[in-house]
Amino acid sequence: MAERSEALQGWRLPVLVVLGVLLLAGPPLLTSYWVGLLTQAVILAILAMSLDLLLGYTGLPSLGHAAIFGVAAYGVAVLSTRYQLGFWTCVAGGILAGTLLSALLGLIVSHVRDVYFLMITLALGMVLWGLSYRWIPMTGGDNGLSGIPSLEAHAGLPFSGPIAFYYVALFVFAVSGALMAVLVRSPFGLTLCGIRESEPRMRSLGYNTWLHCYLSYVLAGAFASVSGVVWAYYNSFVSPTYLDLTASSELFLMVTLGGPATLIGPVVGAGVIVLLKNVISAYTARWLLILGIVYIVAILAAPKGLWNLRRGRS
Amino acid sequence: MSGATGTNATEAQSSQRTLLQMFLCALGVSVALFVVAGAAISAQAKPPIKVGFLVPLSGANAQNGRDILNGFLLYLEEIGYRAGGREIQLIVEDDEAIPAVGLTKARKLIERDQVHLMAGTLLSSTGYALAPYIDSMKIPMVYPVVSADDLTQRRRSPWIVRTGYTGSQPNHPFGEYAYHTLKLRKVTTIALDYAFGWESVGGFERTFVAEGGTIDQRIWAPVSVHDFAPYLASISRDVDAVYALFLGRTALQFMRQYEEYGLHGRVPLIGAGPTTDEHVLPAMGDEAIGTITALHYSGALDTPANKKFAATYRARYKKVPSYYAESMYTGGKWLIAGIEAAGGNVEDRAAFVQTLRAVKPMDLPRGPVEFDDYGNPIENVYIRRVERVNGELQNTVIHTFPRVSQFWKYNPADYLKQPLYSR
Numbered sequence: 001m002a003e004r005s006e007a008l009q010g011w012r013l014p015v016l017v018v019l020g021v022l023l024l025a026g027p028p029l030l031t032s033y034w035v036g037l038l039t040q041a042v043i044l045a046i047l048a049m050s051l052d053l054l055l056g057y058t059g060l061p062s063l064g065h066a067a068i069f070g071v072a073a074y075g076v077a078v079l080s081t082r083y084q085l086g087f088w089t090c091v092a093g094g095i096l097a098g099t100l101l102s103a104l105l106g107l108i109v110s111h112v113r114d115v116y117f118l119m120i121t122l123a124l125g126m127v128l129w130g131l132s133y134r135w136i137p138m139t140g141g142d143n144g145l146s147g148i149p150s151l152e153a154h155a156g157l158p159f160s161g162p163i164a165f166y167y168v169a170l171f172v173f174a175v176s177g178a179l180m181a182v183l184v185r186s187p188f189g190l191t192l193c194g195i196r197e198s199e200p201r202m203r204s205l206g207y208n209t210w211l212h213c214y215l216s217y218v219l220a221g222a223f224a225s226v227s228g229v230v231w232a233y234y235n236s237f238v239s240p241t242y243l244d245l246t247a248s249s250e251l252f253l254m255v256t257l258g259g260p261a262t263l264i265g266p267v268v269g270a271g272v273i274v275l276l277k278n279v280i281s282a283y284t285a286r287w288l289l290i291l292g293i294v295y296i297v298a299i300l301a302a303p304k305g306l307w308n309l310r311r312g313r314s
Numbered sequence: 315m316s317g318a319t320g321t322n323a324t325e326a327q328s329s330q331r332t333l334l335q336m337f338l339c340a341l342g343v344s345v346a347l348f349v350v351a352g353a354a355i356s357a358q359a360k361p362p363i364k365v366g367f368l369v370p371l372s373g374a375n376a377q378n379g380r381d382i383l384n385g386f387l388l389y390l391e392e393i394g395y396r397a398g399g400r401e402i403q404l405i406v407e408d409d410e411a412i413p414a415v416g417l418t419k420a421r422k423l424i425e426r427d428q429v430h431l432m433a434g435t436l437l438s439s440t441g442y443a444l445a446p447y448i449d450s451m452k453i454p455m456v457y458p459v460v461s462a463d464d465l466t467q468r469r470r471s472p473w474i475v476r477t478g479y480t481g482s483q484p485n486h487p488f489g490e491y492a493y494h495t496l497k498l499r500k501v502t503t504i505a506l507d508y509a510f511g512w513e514s515v516g517g518f519e520r521t522f523v524a525e526g527g528t529i530d531q532r533i534w535a536p537v538s539v540h541d542f543a544p545y546l547a548s549i550s551r552d553v554d555a556v557y558a559l560f561l562g563r564t565a566l567q568f569m570r571q572y573e574e575y576g577l578h579g580r581v582p583l584i585g586a587g588p589t590t591d592e593h594v595l596p597a598m599g600d601e602a603i604g605t606i607t608a609l610h611y612s613g614a615l616d617t618p619a620n621k622k623f624a625a626t627y628r629a630r631y632k633k634v635p636s637y638y639a640e641s642m643y644t645g646g647k648w649l650i651a652g653i654e655a656a657g658g659n660v661e662d663r664a665a666f667v668q669t670l671r672a673v674k675p676m677d678l679p680r681g682p683v684e685f686d687d688y689g690n691p692i693e694n695v696y697i698r699r700v701e702r703v704n705g706e707l708q709n710t711v712i713h714t715f716p717r718v719s720q721f722w723k724y725n726p727a728d729y730l731k732q733p734l735y736s737r
Contacts, residue, residue: 033426040418134507136736142508142537143442143462144413237443239413246412278418281408288372 010310016264023170032162039166041274042173043230048254048266049180050223055252056260057184058216059196061118062109063248064125068221070243071128072098072228077145077238078138080154087155094229095222101128102221110214113199122245129243144239151233169230176223181263183219192216193261257298259305268306362401363653363660366423368434368444370411377562378436379411381593381636382459385643386433388630389650397650398658409435413443420444424451430660431455433645436638438462438481438509445471454660454667458645459638463513464734466690466720475670476690477645477683479610479720481510482517482735484587484695486722487715488608489521491697492584495713496606498522498554500530504545504568505559505586507534507737514559514586516735521722534737539564542571551581558585565594573601582606590700593636595707598700602707605700610691610718611637611680612698614708623679634708635679644678651675682717690720 023042027035047069054060075097079090109120132139139145151168152160183189194202195209203209232238241247250273258269276294281287302309367386369379383406395402405427409416416435423429432448432455435441441460448455448471455474457465461481465474492498501522505511511534519529530553533545549556556577560568565588572578578601587609590602595613613624613634623643627635635643652670653660660666671685681694695718698709721729 031426033422036418036421036425141736143439146442146446235414235417235443236446237413237417239439239443241412241414241439278422281419282422285371285406285408287408 012264012307019268027163027166035162035166037274037278039162039169039234041271042166042169043227043234044251044254044274045267045270046173046176046227046230047224047251048258048270049177049263050220050227051251051255052260052263052266053180053184053192053216053220053223055255056262056266057189057196058192058213060113060213060217061252062121062217062220063118063245063252064121064123064128065220065224066247066251067125067128067243068098068102068224069228069231070132070238070240070247071101072225073232073238073242074132074139074145075225076229076232077148080149081145081147082138087151090154091229094232095225098225098228099218099222102224103218106214106217106221110210110217122248125243125245125248129240129245132240132243139238139240142240144237146237148232148236148238150236151230154233165234169234172226172230176226177263177267180223184263188212188215196261253295255305257295257305259302259307259309262305262307265305265307272306360400360658362403363397363431363658364403364405364427364429365649366420366427366429366432367404367406368409368416368419368423368432368440369406370436371406371408373411374562375411375436377593378459378636378638379408381638382434382436382642384627384631385458385635385639385641386646388627388639389643389646391630392626393650397653398656398660400653400658402650402653405429409440411437411440413437413440416440417443417447420447424453429453430663431649431666433458433642433649435460441465442469445469445474448473452663454663454670456645456649456670458641461513462509463720466686466688467730468734470689473667474689475648475667477648478641478691479693480690481513481586482520483690483718483720483722484608484610485514485517486521487695487718488584488697489518489523489527490525491608491713491715492518492555492557493522493525493527496555496582496584498527498582498584500528500553501555501557501584502531502533502549502553503529503557503559504533504535504549505557506537506539506561506564508537511559512737513735515557518557518586520735532737535560535564537564540567542568543575546571546575546577549577549581551577553581555582555584558583558589560585561588561591562594565589565591566597569598569601569605579604587611587637587698590698590709591636591638592634592709593638595700595709596634598707600702602700603702606697606712607700607709608695608697609637609709610693610695611640612696612709612711613637613640614698614703614710615679615681615696616711617679617681619677619681620679634706640679644675644680644683647675647678648673686719686721686726688720688726692717692719694718 051065054062072094075094076090079085079093105124112120133141152164191207191212195212199209254269254273255266259265280290369382370376371379407419409419432453436459438460441462457474457476459478461479463480463482466476503515505515530550535545583605585607587607590605590607592613624635651673655673656666656669683691683693686692695715696711697713699712700707701710
């Protein structure tokens with residue numbers, strides 16, 4: 001309880017309330033384009049929070065996290081377009097594909113730390129990208145797979161349209177966010193923070209640090225898969241660009257820009273990046289330049305991320 | 315004093331009343347005037363036609379995207395941004411050559427900017443990603459470049475009008491030409507490893523092998539290839555020719571390394587059109603001379619329509635038009651011809667798509683074009699050889715296959731029963 005009140009001190013509580021109200025009540029007042037952007041932000045926020053479990057709480061910088069997300073999206077695409085399976089089978093298949101894969105890869109990556117972790121996740125991410133690009137009979141290669149049925153129709157929901165989809169995504173976001181928030185406040189989550197601060201000390205206290213890192217990787221993969229499944233339904237298609245290094249590094253940027261180890265920070269980061277990219281590029285062809293300047297200023301002014309702004313003393 | 319005040323008060327009251335009456339009267343008149351004037355204006359000038367345009371303007375494919383945009387701008391300037399009695403308003407978005415970004419930008423153009431029509435994009439992957447969304451929103455869209463075969467074959471869209479070509483289309487006749495005219499018997503192919511590469515090589519191989527030729531090796535280089543050494547070293551020097559498909563940076567580098575490895579002048583180089591397309595040709599040297607390729611356009615095409623187009627393009631942008639530039643000049647001409655034929659009525663979108671498929675714009679730089687029953691252009695295919703003329707490299711046309719369809723000489727129904735070209 002003490003930690004929570006500290007996390008929300010100063011300007012953070014009012015901002016959080018405004019954001020919450022906006023996310024809940026805003027969409028019916030917005031045009032479908034803005035609802036679409038908010039939907040993207042909410043889905044990517046789940047992904048950014050899942051990376052925060054690894055990067056922020058456990059101190060494991062993964063540069064291959066988008067690959068897990070992409071594999072789950074491909075799971076949905078393959079099951080729904082090639083095998084015409086039902087909604088829940090596709091959802092479960094997508095989440096299972098991503099989670100099992102991270103359980104497998106976790107066995108390899110959880111033995112290393114710091115820059116080695118970065119390198120090995122980068123390499124595995126590239127392998128998965130290559131697979132999506134080259135396993136043409138299954139993935140359609142460079143062309144990707146299109147024609148994923150719309151979520152509303154596939155799930156047999158009585159309503160449809162951008163706003164309905166948004167609220168489904170928001171619901172998934174809220175549930176995943178709540179689960180992750182409980183996770184990081186649990187003894188397990190605190191152990192992860194301990195490992196981030198000093199792994200030898202945690203080991204000498206008797207904690208199985210390897211197992212904690214492994215589970216952290218698998219759980220992050222599971223939430224990334226949830227996000228990937230929703231993303232596949234949102235775009236109705238998948239392509240290798242979901243898995244590539246650009247996607248992974250943009251995700252990394254969302255977490256660092258927003259503020260690692262806060263969970264809310266990555267949500268803010270995801271929202272800021274999605275909105276900036278789309279809003280600025282509508283006004284100028286030099287949007288990449290402006291985006292670059294914004295990132296540099298943000299990192300200089302708030303080196304610990306936007307959500308940790310003016311929290312220097314604590 | 316008090317009586318005077320009383321009179322003043324009543325006077326003031328009555329003058330207030332008249333003021334009020336006058337005000338109301340004026341209000342009524344002005345409202346009436348507004349209504350009349352508004353009706354007159356709306357009858358006279360319709361709101362502009364909004365055209366949404368998507369191409370990659372950043373990243374590795376930015377140059378191709380820029381050329382496509384230039385072609386469109388050139389034509390819109392020629393007609394003064396007016397067609398069918400309405401102003402044309404162009405809204406350009408950068409799709410970064412990433413399918414998901416292309417889709418987001420298409421959503422922005424259609425849902426936020428409320429465009430009437432769409433045009434553009436470069437990569438097949440973006441083309442495939444957009445198609446279901448375009449169909450669901452029922453927005454007419456012109457694909458000037460996207461050459462993925464299936465968009466006009468096994469996965470046709472009612473709302474997308476392709477004014478370009480299919481990847482295999484120029485390569486079917488080229489395979490026969492290579493066998494009969496160039497007298498090649500054994501060829502090694504090397505191409506970028508994605509759908510455009512597979513479809514180009516697949517089309518060439520189908521007809522070349524059917525005539526009796528053999529393919530010695532089929533080499534696929536990743537799109538991100540930086541060094542051709544391992545591929546070039548593995549090519550047998552006994553083959554009659556090497557067939558190559560590259561574009562942009564990879565085309566430049568391939569040509570240079572082909573010479574460095576002593577293959578230039580020893581093993582003739584042939585290939586798909588983009589390899590020596592004018593978007594890279596000015597940056598190439600003598601190593602490109604003699605390369606024979608096939609495409610539905612050449613910047614050096616000797617027709618009045620192309621000469622005029624090439625001259626104005628060169629005057630405007632200080633460079634030779636590439637096939638990308640021509641594609642959207644023609645695509646733009648097509649779109650505008652459709653708007654003219656529909657009398658500017660683009661709001662009836664279903665009717666407009668039918669009009670767009672029915673119009674036959676004349677004097678296109680690439681030559682005569684008409685649609686087949688599947689919505690793909692039937693157009694000339696030019697066999698071009700790179701030569702140096704007046705100090706500049708150009709794709710000199712050495713043979714023309716008139717009216718080539720995407721199915722070449724095959725029966726469409728039988729053709730479609732076979733699988734799509736893959737690696």
